[in-house]
Amino acid sequence: MEELSEVFSPGEISAAVKRLGAEISRDYAGRGILALCVLNGSFIFFSDLIREVTPPVEVDFLKVRSYSSTESSGVVRVECWPNADIKGKDVLIVEDIVDTGLTLNVIIKRLMAENPSTLKVCALLDKRSGRKAEINPDYTGFLVGDHFFAGYGLDLDGRHRNLQGVFRVRPPG
Ligand code: IMP
Ligand code: MG
DSSP: OOOEEEEOHHHHHHHHHHHHHHHHHHHTTTTTTTEEEETTHHHHHHHHHHOOOSSSSSEEEEEEEEEESSSSSEEEEEEOOOOOOTTOOOEEEEEEESSSHHHHHHHHHHHHHHHSSEEEEEEEEEOOGGSOOOOOOEEEEHHHOEEEEETTBBBBBOOOOOOOSSEEEEEOO
16 A cells, blocks of 8 residues: 655644635635635635635536546546636636646636636645646645645545545555
8 A cells, every 4th residue: 555644734734724714815805706616636625715715705616637647638628617607706716736737727728718807726735846837826725845645635546535634645665
């Protein structure tokens, strides 16, 4: 089995989520937010984050899948797209982790075509060294190194999403 070592405890994550919620609440004061959860990985972060936000929040969900097996190819298939009207809304994309940025790049292009009033990104983890597209989250929980992470919604082949902390995954051996 792969080896997991905790890098962010539930307490550290909770503090980061509170900080992000406070920043977002301040920036969007007096406005409503359409918060978009990028499934599947963001579902836990998303549900914690929106409860730390004080302006009115409308929620919707989108799901995309990368074609490539191990590395993000940027060729993404949209499997589920928000029903909500994007036009004229203050839209906040909530993502678990940004690596190459290719997935978000596609999502942002598609959303921009629907003419939101504003469009921002909040990511729990930013693997900045992996970047291939020019994507910079407006709100970031933690900068992380070029490793693989699981827990708090993030998965390794569908596993470990239920872990309360974020763990670095090392292959067996
Ligand atoms: P990107 O297109 O390379 O930025 O990858 C974005 C998606 O790949 C994220 O939304 C995650 O679903 C997945 N991903 C990237 N790095 C990790 C990781 O370390 N653990 C789990 N999923 C990851
Ligand atoms: Mg994701």
